[in-house]
Amino acid sequence: MQIIGIDPGKSGAVVSINLDTHAVCSKQITPMIKVGKSRQEYDIAEMSNILRTLSESGAKVFIERQQARPGQGVSSMFTTGVGYGIWLGICGGLQLPIEVVSPRSWTKELLRGVPGEGKGRNILAAKRLFPDQDLRKSDRARVPHDGICDALLIAEYGWRLSS
DSSP: OEEEEEEOSTTOEEEEEETTTOOEEEEEEOOEEEETTTEEEEOHHHHHHHHHHHTTTOEEEEEEOOOOOTTOOHHHHHHHHHHHHHHHHHHHHTTOOEEEEOHHHHHHHHSTTOOSOHHHHHHHHHHHHOTTSOOSSSTTOOSOOHHHHHHHHHHHHHHHHHO
16 A cells, blocks of 8 residues: 655645655656647646656555645635646546645654754755655755655655555
8 A cells, every 4th residue: 555645736746655664666747738838737647647656555644734824826726726636636536545735744753853944944844854865856956845755745744644
């Protein structure tokens, strides 16, 4: 059985951890389609393929709840909400068990004792928990991808709740 963690934003990711072995099985950034020169849209078909493939041997999905935050633009919050809704809809269509987790609950559990703030703190926590994992979005990237790190931490949170 796979524990799947999803960071639902446009720069988010999907990570799966084997429930029995605690091995990281898959790490993928949220698939996007380029529309025009600079706009990107969610690739819904590929998002569905990812979850279908990961859930073939059974899975439970943990996804980070999205909500409006002070200081965040209306357009960016709407876009993040669209991605969140797409992931929820795909899980419903595939009949996958899903648990929505608040950012506060998983960060409280996994960032305890980790110095720093913001995305840098999440990246550091992911590196400490999974030192052997390549957290970059591609071989050409030089820095860890914060969406992969967040999805990995959400999957770890789900793994701890499920084991």
